Amino acid sequence: MSVKLSLANLDALPANVGRPGYARADLSAGILHFGVGNFHRAHQAMYLDTLMSAGKARDWALVGAGVFEGEKKGRAVLQAQDWLTTLVEQEADRSEARVLGSMIDFIKPADAPAIIARMAQDDIRIVSMTITEGGYFLDSSDRFDPTHPAMVADAANPGTPVTVFGMILEGLRARRDAGLPPFTVMCCDNIPHNGVVTRNTLTGLARMSDPAFADWIVANVSFPNAMVDRITPATTDRERKILADDFGVQDGWPVFCEGFTQWVLEDDFPLGRPPFEDAGVQFVPDVAPFELMKLRILNGGHATIAYPAGLMDIHFVHEAMENDLVRAFLRKLEETEIMPNVPPVPDTDLNDYFDLIERRFSNPKIGDTVRRLCLDGSNRQPKFIVPTLRDALKGDGPVEGLALESALWCRYCAGTTDSGAVIEPNDPNWDALVPVALAARERPQAWLEQKAIYGDLGDDARFAEPFARWLGMLWDKGTAATLRTYLGDG
Template identity: 35%
Template sequence: MPNALYLNMENVDVLNKDVTTPSFDRDQVVTSIAHIGVSNFHRAHQAYYMHELIEKHNELNFGICGIDLLDSDRKIYNVLKDQDGLYTLITKDPNGLHQTKIISSIVEYFFGPENPMAVIERLANPDIHIISLTIAEDGYHLNEITGEFDQNHPAVAEDIKNPFYPKTVFGYLTQAFKLRKLRGVSGCTILSCDNIKSNGDTMRQSFFSYVSNVDPDLLPWLIENTTFPNSMVDRITPLTQPQDIDALKQDFLIEDRWPVICGSFSSWIIEDNFLNERPQWEKVGVQFVKNIEPYENMKLQLLNAGHTILGILGTLNGYKTVHEAANDEDFIGFLKGYMDEEVMPTLVPVKNLSIEDYKTTLITRFKNPHINDSLSRICTESSAKIPAFILPTVKKQLLKDKTIDRAAFVVAAWCKYNDGVDDMDNSYNIIDSISNKLIRAAALSHQNPIKFLEIESIFKDLNTNEVFTKKYTEYLSYIREHSIKESVINFFK
């Protein structure tokens, strides 16, 4: 067998003919997007859309400069630097059709811990019109109880002491925009692509709160020279596994140390609120709207909530992947009932999109046997996911005196999940920033079920709602004595 070729610009033109390679000249691409947080999701989503726009419509003015700011990102930085920013995107349909494509839209790369001033200078460059982000919720440094920016976060204190060696994204942005102001350069659009409610508004509030504390004189200029569109992003993208790397090498003779696997369905909806010229993403399927909220609620309360539910129920049953849980008719039946009876009444129609069709497609996506998405990934940081994806539905249903049965069951199952043992007595790790608090509250709930609901940062005052607590207590008592499978069948069949 011939040796596999390392993925880089030198070899890209001689790769396996069954792999789609870029046809454009990267030397002609102008970098005007700086993206912070070069995650698998960014590479399956925003970088993919930009590649498609360059490839299909010759829009060469919006190449991406990738930027990573965390010490833990050193590995992906080293890999992509060695590969000239190239990586393989493998799209897997439920019907078994796979497409393999080399993505070439990341044309520069910087690593903050290695050279923070180089990152600050790049962000301050007038060529950069958009700074986009996938930094996950913890990158916004929100107070777990109030949801507001946490001025007392240790990383913020470090930024104040060492402003030119920042630890937060806000520290980098502050220094970059100070340079822009000093040099008479205009601001730019900051585009959050994170999976959080009102991501643009959240970014704006957090950034402006940070600046008001560390450099208040900059704030008036920022207000006039930045915009923060909200956006909704949607593509199922699991963690890359060693077998993915091996399969690419065996099937296509490509040595890519960090390919990306994703489902074929992809959606990106953005509020059209850009300070300067923006890419014409609508040419490759991106939808621009005036108000993102209806689309966002649909996605968060169906897809993200659905993932979370399958993660909790599936883990308790001993499953390891999303598709295993989704192909269990009892669990997928429970999820369909939750969507139909509890989520759908809370949603409003969205323009040019059928929620019923989205829901149907979602079930197919969850069942995709070719996307090896681990339940452990889905359940990571559940303390942030439950309040964002499940509890808004509970709140809306309670206000209308409508059913919250399935949501209460999910919360009870999550309490049991935090015991750390499945129904076959196999233990699993609880990966959460407040894992100690979750585990302790779950332990206390054996004597008093309401103790779990007293985690204020998650449930606020839900522990005082008699309708919810009655259902939750009933379900938790049963789940403690029976398997999760038996519990679902007993209450919801």
């Protein structure tokens, strides 16, 4: 018989389930976080829970926030269990469950006045966010896009914002007007130089309606860069059932993740911060080498296995790694084209790092899906693949594997797998991508003419020629035969 998760039932949980080493009444707020999804709860919320259980950071509890109506469903689930989350860490040889209690409130999503008022209170010293790579309103050059309709709307109506950045601006404005120091804005998304990007989007929006306020933000608000890493798949009935059957806990929205976690952070918090280093966070003067390594080797590696696996109807990531062709494609591309374009990282051996990545991708218990890795390629390819491709061409290095990866993504966006199965829409721009991918079957250059993704790279024959060749082979012979050719086996 499983136990329904709630504060009242904590003591009734099975003995093999960890629980907070503190009372909820001992906590007070310090951080407001936008984007209370699985990654946030497996990462920042977990680090805070670890500190709180050790008697630290109890005045840094989390207040959740969101800007989309769809987030109300998750909030309702968490509210029904007193904001508690069960975190299940899974490795091939172990599974461990613990209840996290580091979040103490979750403001009703899309309630801008309430969210702004909460940010304006002096106990909130950090505002953090996980809003996905596509949520920063960037153009094809990764610069702030002032023409985006959401930014135009918030700039025209700054007092009634609907975006994260519009709400943060109003929270900062309220603090400035009240004579309170500004909170630190901490990005936890997988974006190169994520603190800088967050600052540029926030000040870019401010400058559209109040240039003086934008200057004040530049002079007074801190945006530390960070690199975050933990494989955290979406929650389905599969995870809820495993939790109930194996651990005896009923949780409407548990989080399953791998055992590995990493957080590299710059120490720039004028109003203070939790002692994250005591929970394993690595503070460094410059995050850039770590984030570049992760974005290219891990995120680029995810893209490398995603599209061939998707085209071959493979469901789970660990099943993709069990496929000899996919696994060999990943290793060859990493060793010959990706890792040679990753600069040295302090105290890190890139070959050891890739070996770790390979083991993490192969974890049979995570249940991460290939479809999740294929998601949002129009935003992810320009961040995880195209920069490596650009550097390889600049250094006159090989790009056959990167061209094949790009061709695999194009073939996936045509909307059917090799078996003819329909691929359901899997990108915010899916309706625009599909006709271009279908046109590229006859004229491959059509795909590379997407300047928002490739810029001028499509004009470089060193990339365009192998891309066209691989794409033609994918259509004519299929994914498996094409991978064998690349690997020298066919």
